[in-house]
Amino acid sequence: GAVVSQHPSWVICKSGTSVKIECRSLDFQATTMFWYRQFPKQSLMLMATSNEGSKATYEQGVEKDKFLINHASLTLSTLTVTSAHPEDSSFYICSARVSGHTTETQYFGPGTRLLVL
């Protein structure tokens, strides 16, 4: 249980184009999903919290107009990197939160490697 998928697994694009990444919870519903970015040899950095049916909450320093997040259903959140530039090249990972009786657990997708040329 608690499987999260991401698509695509990797993408190469030209500078200035937009890229959409999908995050799906396959066997459960997730009202809250998270988007992270990870650079080589570094830890995960939270970019934004995606809530189903409402606007995403962005972390300080993350441009909401550049990283568009849509969480239109309980099983799908999308991250669109608009007008991508080489500095946006990174490993993007989503997670979905499962709330239990006592605490919560985040389950992660396999990640999407973005390379902007």
Added chain:
Amino acid sequence: LAKTTQPISMDSYEGQEVNITCSHNNIATNDYITWYQQFPSQGPRFIIQGYKTKVTNEVASLFIPADRKSSTLSLPRVSLSDTAVYYCLVVPGGAGNNRKLIWGLGTSLAVNP
């Protein structure tokens, strides 16, 4: 959220038991301890979660002393495929909370033949 401290790297050999200790001196009463494993170019994988004493599953054991200021992830009889980065996180208790997870650099475990 409580900050965690763990060794940057560890080395082991196949078949050995590996224990990775994490310090979380400022853990709150309702917080849980969670461990993730991450392979290169993959998303983190949930390993185990616990509140106190000992938790065991098919993959690992988690030991938490009474003061809960530290925890130890125990991997029995590691193999080469256990080479990965292991993250210790403190997760807020209670449903519906919106506190964020703080990820450190984790412990890079290298299992040698």
